[in-house]
Amino acid sequence: MTVLVIDYGMGNLGSVCRAIEECGGDPLLSDDPQDLASATRIVLPGVGAFPDGMKNLHQRAWVKPLVQAAREDGIPLLGICLGMQLLADRGFEGSETPGLGLIAGEVRLLTPADGLRVPHVGWNDAHLRGNSVMFDRIPDGSDFYFVHSFHFLPKAKEHIAAVADYGGEVVAAVADGTIWGAQFHPEKSARAGFHLLKNFLSN
Numbered sequence: 580m581t582v583l584v585i586d587y588g589m590g591n592l593g594s595v596c597r598a599i600e601e602c603g604g605d606p607l608l609s610d611d612p613q614d615l616a617s618a619t620r621i622v623l624p625g626v627g628a629f630p631d632g633m634k635n636l637h638q639r640a641w642v643k644p645l646v647q648a649a650r651e652d653g654i655p656l657l658g659i660c661l662g663m664q665l666l667a668d669r670g671f672e673g674s675e676t677p678g679l680g681l682i683a684g685e686v687r688l689l690t691p692a693d694g695l696r697v698p699h700v701g702w703n704d705a706h707l708r709g710n711s712v713m714f715d716r717i718p719d720g721s722d723f724y725f726v727h728s729f730h731f732l733p734k735a736k737e738h739i740a741a742v743a744d745y746g747g748e749v750v751a752a753v754a755d756g757t758i759w760g761a762q763f764h765p766e767k768s769a770r771a772g773f774h775l776l777k778n779f780l781s782n
Contacts, residue, residue, distance in 0.1 A: 582605060
């Protein structure tokens, strides 16, 4: 199983590839969109700002072939952290920036109550919404590792796969068919994170 890990200059690429390999996948780290032709799974990692992420994807000619692969060809896609946020219609980090438009919604600044700090960094429980196979055999309330200052606000509640409590409800994961997004880092989230990656590889 070839798991294409997109290298667009933003992401913990080494740790993501190692985690995929440990979970039984065959990671292919690529900066060439033509490699999508051989992919059976796609991972869009990411660390950094929404505008920079979209700029890099456009400059490296990933946007159109990636959207086609995920939406039209039905190749399962997992966005991680910034990669999840880029699935949205638009982001408002600095200025309004169009996203990939794969899951309807917006990305806005995280504004937690109770004086909690931003960015949100550390372990947090994820509470499941719906019955996405993304969390198959993962207990409700499992801990995952988060690092983010912005959060995804899906247009449709049915696309929310899990939430976390950080001075209010924060979307921790989204899913629409074979398009998944995790705000947390599964590659850094121990057993629960690796179980999610295994679900991605097997569904």
